[in-house]
Every structure is written in C-alpha cells, then in structure tokens.
Amino acid sequence: MSVTTLHRPTHRDALSALSAAFERGELVTVFGRCTVDYDGRAASSLGPGDRLLILKPDGTALVHTDEQRTPVNWQPPGSEHRAAVRDGRLRVRSVRGNPDERLDVRFERVDQVSALPVTGGRSVDVYGSEEDLRQEILDDxxxxxxxFEPAATERQTAAGPVDLFGHDDEGRPVVVELKRRRVGPDAAGQLGRYVEALSREVPDGTEVRGVLVAPSVTDRARELLAEKGLSHVPLAPPAESSTAADTAASGDGGEPTTVGDSSSEPEDGAD
Amino acid sequence: MSVTTLHRPTHRDALSALSAAFERGELVTVFGRCTVDYDGRAASSLGPGDRLLILKPDGTALVHTDEQRTPVNWQPPGSEHRAAVRDGRLRVRSVRGNPDERLDVRFERVDQVSALPVTGGRSVDVYGSEEDLRQEILDDxxxxxxxFEPAATERQTAAGPVDLFGHDDEGRPVVVELKRRRVGPDAAGQLGRYVEALSREVPDGTEVRGVLVAPSVTDRARELLAEKGLSHVPLAPPAESSTAADTAASGDGGEPTTVGDSSSEPEDGAD
DNA sequence: GCCTAGGTCCCGTTA
DNA sequence: TAACGGGGCCTAGGC
Incomplete structure (x- = not known):
C-alpha cells in the first residue's frame, strides 16, 4: 500500500520486487548502470551509464538521463514489460506489436528499485487550447x-474537417482555421487545402474565403496567405477560462531555497 | 556518490535533501501526494494524488502518473527549480522565462525523496532517420x-531548404522531399511549396519536377500529389546502418518472468 | 532571438 | 484499424 524500496539489491531480488510491484499495478523505478537497446520504427543503442528507468503499469517504459525533457529511450503505452536475470544481470525487456518494437535495458548494477502506488487524477484540463479559441469566437x-455568422464546427470536406465554417456579411462561405499559437507555412497550406476542397463542393463561381485565426503569423506564412488570397485575423485564446489557481504569495512559512543553477539574484519569498 | 533515499521524510528534511542533491548536480525524484498547477503558454491545475516528480539538474521537471508516455505536467530544460516549505508543505516551483512559465508542485505528503547520480552517455544515435534515407539515395x-543526379542537399529556396536537389536524365531540375515514414497531406503541401518557390528562381518555361520519397503515402496525399503534378517514389530508410546491436538469445541464466499485463502465452527464453 | 522542419514524435477523435 | 490534426508538442540547425 505504500512505497517499497530496495537499496543495492541483488539482481534476483530486484526481479522479485519488479514482478510483485507489477502485479499490484504499481509504477516502478529502477536506477543503476545499464545499457539500452531499441529496435522498431528506428533503432538505437546506448552504452553503459547510470540512468533512471520508469515502468508504468499501462506498458509505458521511459529511460531518463540527467538532461532533456524527452527520454533518451522509451516504449509507448500498451507494451508488455518482462524482466529476467540473464548472465547474472537484470534485464528488462519491453515489447509491443504494431509496430513491432522492442526495448532492452540491461543492468550491470542496480542501485535502487522502487515500487510506487500511484493514485489520483491523471488528466488535466488545459486552458488556452484551440478549443477555447473556438468558444471565444462562437461567443462573439x-x-x-x-x-461573420458561424454555421458549423468540424465541417467535413474532401480535404478533412474544417475548424469553423460560416458566412460573411455578404453571404459568402468562409473557412476559418484556428491556431492557438503563432503559425508558420504549414498552417497556411492547411487552410488553403480546405478552401480549395470547399470551392469544389460549392456552385461554380461562388467564392470561398479563408481566414486564419491565430495570435500571429511568420513572414513566410503571411506571403503564402497572400498568394492564396487568404487572410489572417490576429486573435489568441483567452488568458483565463473561469477557473484559475493563482492564490499564492500569502504568508511565509520558510525561506525559499534555490536549487539547481545557482542564480546570482538575491532570494526573497515573493513569486 | 551513490544513491540517497529518504523514506517518509519530514517536509523540512525533504527540502534539505533536495537542495543538497541539486548542489551535487544529481537527478531528484520525489514521490508523494501532491497538487500541480501550471501557468504559461497555457494553464492547468491538477487535484491531489500520488505522483512521481522528477527534477533534472538541467532544469527539466516532469510529473508522471501511472499512465501515458507524456508527463501530466512538466517544465522544459532551462527552468530554475526552487523548493520551499510553505504552510508546512513541501513546495517545488519550477520557473522559466521566454516564454514565462511556472510549475508548482505542492506536496501534502512526501513518501520518498531520492537523489540519483546520473552518469554516462546521454545521447543516442538513431538508425533509420531521414538522414539515413538521404545517404541511401546519395549512394545510389x-x-x-x-x-537522377543529385546536386545539393539542403538547397535554399524562398520557401525554405530543400532536402535534396538534382536533375533528371533530361536535365530538368528535380526537388526531392524525404520522409522516413508514411506521409499525409502535409508532406505533399510541403513539397508543393518548394517546387513552386524553385519554379520562380528558374528561367521562365523551365519545368521543375517534384518527387516525394517516402515508404508510402495516404490516399489524400496521393490525390494532392496528383493535383500538383508531383510524384511519389516508395522507399524506406535502410533497416540497418552498419552498426547493429542484436546478439541476444544466447545462453540461459534464469527463467524470464512476465510482469505487467499477464499474458496467457507460455513463457520461454527465446526472443 | 526567431524560423523552419524532423520526430521511434505522442495523443485523441473519427471514419 | 488507419488517418488526420492538435500539442504547453520537444528538439536540432540556421540565420
């Protein structure tokens, strides 16, 4: 029910702990000196080093070094984790099909194995998404x-679903493509495809307009829009969507301690 | 020099361990009951639950639940981690600028704090990338x-750099776009942009051809290619690039143990 | 610093 | 199942 940790276990003990933890549906971390080999959509191999392996009960495997947000190697959810002791070393193998992929982590030394009972909410609602931008427009x-009069969201065309479809003040059909952030040439191309597709579904001679709604666009994107006769409306998702969680900065309780890059700025409790 | 672990530490002790670990440049994991609040490019908040927080010395922060490859919340490298005890609870705050973003993880209970000295290789060479596909073509x-005669890679155009540029057997300019995997409409649009841009840099009347090299294309992409007069050459990156790491399946050493989803298949040592 | 495109992208939704 | 597009995408390479 609580955290289980083994320090410097034998490989056999580490294996036992792994198996037990997974039967309990717990998340497992393994730290130690290991090599990593991956083969699947691509292939890679990583020489010996001390790294953190995370095994989730949903089949996810992550190998993290001391740098980067992206794991150095991984296996997506749905994989099957197997552990074994081979040649006296703990080997964790994570395999999946479609596509066929395999990740092997071979430990020559295990420093720590922990089994962590994870609970509670696992999904976040994010504010400031493209959907919030759509709602913002539907409201006004x-x-x-x-x-402008909205007629449909996700309207289907031969080129795919259009974010927002409607008509302008003269009744002309308008395709609106929404982006939550600054966009490049790809978005202009995307909008262009939709406009072209819709032009073919509409009586000959009917002009279909295209509007890209985004906070801003790059120069190249702007040129592309101009070439295709499309326009840009600068608009960002709303900063807040009712629910905010910003009630900090009240009451002390201990001096904040800076860790990581030691900044030269003076420390104080604010912000 | 080795792993440091605290079990059910007080919040103050957890804070001390955190600070010490970071001064040693170690990776830190914290497991316990926490809430998570994020505000930056978007915003989110996550109610109480038991989760794994990973803090890297490069400024990366990751909050993992028991599902998904993607962390439920995070902070990219370059952020600054600060820890403090507020209202009797351990609070880890990770902040960065450009864009301004903040991640707060507040623990109401800390089950485990570990400091892990990570060493060794942190970058992998991956085989099967787009670059390998390019080399494959340059070789033949x-x-x-x-x-076909290659003339340049990364040739600059007004629309951006072209993966591979050359001439066909009749001397016509050819733009080659490379993709390591099956592609959709976006790739067709990308190639189309390059062809159009190059057409303008070339004497009037000179036809510029466009070739998409990829293992396969979707129906929609195929239609788009046809519309634009572009072609597709089915070709994938080489399966192996000299260095392979596939010498397993020799010698026993212990019965493999299946963990995770208990498969009904019989276990044996092979593959 | 921004821009551009690749990625073992991951991920949800829909046909 | 495959396909398509969003993402706090992340990340590397140019300019």
Whole structure:
C-alpha cells in the first residue's frame, strides 16, 4: 500500500520486487548502470551509464538521463514489460506489436528499485487550447470580422474537417482555421487545402474565403496567405477560462531555497 | 556518490535533501501526494494524488502518473527549480522565462525523496532517420529514378531548404522531399511549396519536377500529389546502418518472468 | 532571438 | 484499424 524500496539489491531480488510491484499495478523505478537497446520504427543503442528507468503499469517504459525533457529511450503505452536475470544481470525487456518494437535495458548494477502506488487524477484540463479559441469566437463571431455568422464546427470536406465554417456579411462561405499559437507555412497550406476542397463542393463561381485565426503569423506564412488570397485575423485564446489557481504569495512559512543553477539574484519569498 | 533515499521524510528534511542533491548536480525524484498547477503558454491545475516528480539538474521537471508516455505536467530544460516549505508543505516551483512559465508542485505528503547520480552517455544515435534515407539515395541515386543526379542537399529556396536537389536524365531540375515514414497531406503541401518557390528562381518555361520519397503515402496525399503534378517514389530508410546491436538469445541464466499485463502465452527464453 | 522542419514524435477523435 | 490534426508538442540547425 505504500512505497517499497530496495537499496543495492541483488539482481534476483530486484526481479522479485519488479514482478510483485507489477502485479499490484504499481509504477516502478529502477536506477543503476545499464545499457539500452531499441529496435522498431528506428533503432538505437546506448552504452553503459547510470540512468533512471520508469515502468508504468499501462506498458509505458521511459529511460531518463540527467538532461532533456524527452527520454533518451522509451516504449509507448500498451507494451508488455518482462524482466529476467540473464548472465547474472537484470534485464528488462519491453515489447509491443504494431509496430513491432522492442526495448532492452540491461543492468550491470542496480542501485535502487522502487515500487510506487500511484493514485489520483491523471488528466488535466488545459486552458488556452484551440478549443477555447473556438468558444471565444462562437461567443462573439465579430472577432473574426463584423457580420461573420458561424454555421458549423468540424465541417467535413474532401480535404478533412474544417475548424469553423460560416458566412460573411455578404453571404459568402468562409473557412476559418484556428491556431492557438503563432503559425508558420504549414498552417497556411492547411487552410488553403480546405478552401480549395470547399470551392469544389460549392456552385461554380461562388467564392470561398479563408481566414486564419491565430495570435500571429511568420513572414513566410503571411506571403503564402497572400498568394492564396487568404487572410489572417490576429486573435489568441483567452488568458483565463473561469477557473484559475493563482492564490499564492500569502504568508511565509520558510525561506525559499534555490536549487539547481545557482542564480546570482538575491532570494526573497515573493513569486 | 551513490544513491540517497529518504523514506517518509519530514517536509523540512525533504527540502534539505533536495537542495543538497541539486548542489551535487544529481537527478531528484520525489514521490508523494501532491497538487500541480501550471501557468504559461497555457494553464492547468491538477487535484491531489500520488505522483512521481522528477527534477533534472538541467532544469527539466516532469510529473508522471501511472499512465501515458507524456508527463501530466512538466517544465522544459532551462527552468530554475526552487523548493520551499510553505504552510508546512513541501513546495517545488519550477520557473522559466521566454516564454514565462511556472510549475508548482505542492506536496501534502512526501513518501520518498531520492537523489540519483546520473552518469554516462546521454545521447543516442538513431538508425533509420531521414538522414539515413538521404545517404541511401546519395549512394545510389537511381533509387529515385534512373539517371537522377543529385546536386545539393539542403538547397535554399524562398520557401525554405530543400532536402535534396538534382536533375533528371533530361536535365530538368528535380526537388526531392524525404520522409522516413508514411506521409499525409502535409508532406505533399510541403513539397508543393518548394517546387513552386524553385519554379520562380528558374528561367521562365523551365519545368521543375517534384518527387516525394517516402515508404508510402495516404490516399489524400496521393490525390494532392496528383493535383500538383508531383510524384511519389516508395522507399524506406535502410533497416540497418552498419552498426547493429542484436546478439541476444544466447545462453540461459534464469527463467524470464512476465510482469505487467499477464499474458496467457507460455513463457520461454527465446526472443 | 526567431524560423523552419524532423520526430521511434505522442495523443485523441473519427471514419 | 488507419488517418488526420492538435500539442504547453520537444528538439536540432540556421540565420
């Protein structure tokens, strides 16, 4: 029910702990000196070093070094973890099909094995997404342009679903592509594909307009939009969406301690 | 020099361990009941639960639950980690600028704090990348089409750098876009942009051809290619690039133990 | 610093 | 199942 940790276990003991933890549906961390080999969509191999292996009960495997947000090697959810002792070393193998992929982590030394009973919420609602931008516009269509009237979201076309479809103040069909952040040439191309597809579904001679709603666009994207006769409306998702969690900075309780890069700035409790 | 672990430490002791570990440049894991709040490019908040927090000396912060490869919350490298005890609870705050972002993890209970001295290689060479595909073609240009002659890689155009540029057996300019895996409409659009840009840099009337080299393309992508007069050459990166690490399956040493989803298959030592 | 595109992208949704 | 597009994408390489 609580955390189980083995320090410098034998490889056999580490194996036992691993197996037991997984039967309990717990998350497992293994730290020690290991090599990592991956073969699947691509292939890689990593020489000996001390790294952190994380095994999740959903089949996820992560190998982390002391740098980067991205694991140096991994296996996605749905994989099957197997552990064994081979040649006196703990070997953790994570395998999946479709595509066929295999990750092998071979420990020559195990410093720590921990079994962590994870509970509680695992999904976050994120504010500031493209969906929030859509809602913002549906609440006030004039943000796109005066007289704009939304007709459908996710309207299907031969080129795929259009974020927002409607008509302008003169009744012309308008395709709106939404982006939560600054966009490059790809977004202009995407909008262009939708406009072209819709142009073919509409009576000959009917002009279909295209509007890219995004906080900003790069120069190249702007050129592309101009070439294709598309326009850009600068608009960002709302900063907050009702629920905020910003009630800090009250009451002391201990001097903050800076860790990591020792900044030269003076420390104080604020912010 | 080795692993340091605290079990059920007080919040103050956890704080001390954290600070000490970071001064030693070690990776830190914290497991316990916590809430997580993020505010930056977007915003989110996560209610109480038992989760694994990983703090790297390069400024990376990861909050993992028992599911998914992607952390439920995080902070990219370059952030600054600070820890403090507020209202009797351990609070880890990770902040960065450009963009301004903040991650707060507040523990109401700390089950374990570990400091892990990570060493050894942290970067992998991956085989099967787009670069390997390029090399494959440079070694044998006929793979694109008989008589194809490469002239430049990363050739600059107004629309950006072209993966591979050359001429066909009749001397016509050819733009080659490389993809390591099956591609969709976006790749067709990308190639189209390059072809169009190059057409403008070339004498009037000179036809610029476009070739998409990829293992396969989706139906929609195929249609787009056809519309734009572009072609597809089915070709994948080489399966292996000299260095292989596949010498397992020799010698027993212990019965493999299946952990995780208990598969009904009989276990044996092979593969 | 921004821009551009690749990635073992991951991930959810829909046809 | 495959395909398509979003993502706090992350990350590397240029300019």
């Amino acid at each position: 269509p004039d943000l796109v342009e005066p007289g | 240009p006929d793979l694109v089409e008989p008589g």
